[in-house]
Amino acid sequence: MLWLSSVSTANSNIYVRCSQLNFTLMTPYESNVNSLFTSLVDSASINNFNKFEISPQDNVVYGLFQCRGDLSSLSCKDCVAGAIGELKKICPVSTCGEIQLEGCYVKYDNMSFFGDQEKNEVCRRCGPSISYNSDVLNRIDGALAYLVGGTGQYYREGDFGSIEGVAQCVQDLSLSDCQDCLSEACGRLRTECETSNWGEMYLGKCYIRYVDRDDQNIGNNDNSSSKKRRRGGNKNDILKWIAFIIAAALTTGGEHDLSMPIMEIMTLAGPTMGS
Structure with missing residues (x-):
């Protein structure tokens, strides 16, 4: 991808x-x-x-x-x-x-x-508010839940409809510490960028990011020359959202x-x- x-x-x-x-x-x-x-x-x-x-x-x-x-x-x-x-x-x-x-x-x-979790917040960035658009906010939650509860890898990416997300841990962490770090980063991101059309949260040893590619407000800030991948919401997306939101809820979220x-x-x- x-x-x-x-x-x-x-x-x-x-x-x-x-x-x-x-x-x-x-x-x-x-x-x-x-x-x-x-x-x-x-x-x-x-x-x-x-x-x-x-x-x-x-x-x-x-x-x-x-x-x-x-x-x-x-x-x-x-x-x-x-x-x-x-x-x-x-x-x-x-x-x-x-x-x-x-x-x-x-x-x-x-x-x-080496190996220290470092879950202190280093940097966060939030885009403009989309207010409480439940459809978009549900897709954001689904994408973030997939990243946190998904592949069990240090680098993770995925999309739900127009929402694209990426997360990564520094590989001196164990996978379990990586999971803890991403859970913490995700929780802080949703708190700090609650209704934003894009958001990024960087902790000492991990980060998680998302963007709504259908929101025209980000057009002037987008420096990407890669293709914009847009997938319409469908039944499979909804099932994935439900599955990974449940997985994220079961994941528990040492600083240096x-x-x-x-x-x-x-x-x-x-x-x-x-x-």
Whole structure:
């Protein structure tokens, strides 16, 4: 399935976070950060996720990357390279930092964060209200329920009529922790973007997003060059909504922040689904 965001928009910036604690230039830690960044880019040419610990001279740095599940290896590598380039510009001497682009996610720290759930809210974006249009809201609920209660994979996508959704967890989580994270993200998304025609919720280690492709209000914000897939509602859709809403209801929804105060830089553009 080709997701809503085209490869050309994979490098669009969602958010950047930089620690306020800086490292000193020309030190072993700087060298290790640079070695980590090189390893991340090299690995992205053959994997869509990997994590590294770089620890020569006792100045350990931990880092990982993850690409959106539908990106090719070439697009993944380009996205990770772009993300690291942005980190170098925005957080040039930060001891730790992270960046979420449309197509990929990169994080590094001087303390291990591998396997931590990190269900703190990092970024949320909500579109304009559609008021209480029960038909559209039911389709949104059905799409989100499918994503939360569905495939048991780290990357999930699906659509219900005009509603398209995507969700993803960072793969250092267990699948059960991924499920918990997505359940939490979904609950917060429906609370914060209750009647919005599109919405996105990013927690520390997962995100969930949806958009109503039939709503004309998002037309000017849509940067996607991919095909708009529209499927009319039918009996099968209704049955899927019911099944996955029940599944989501049966799913239960540990936080770890960056190790120090952070600066946050967020981009508040419209929806172009993606990582």
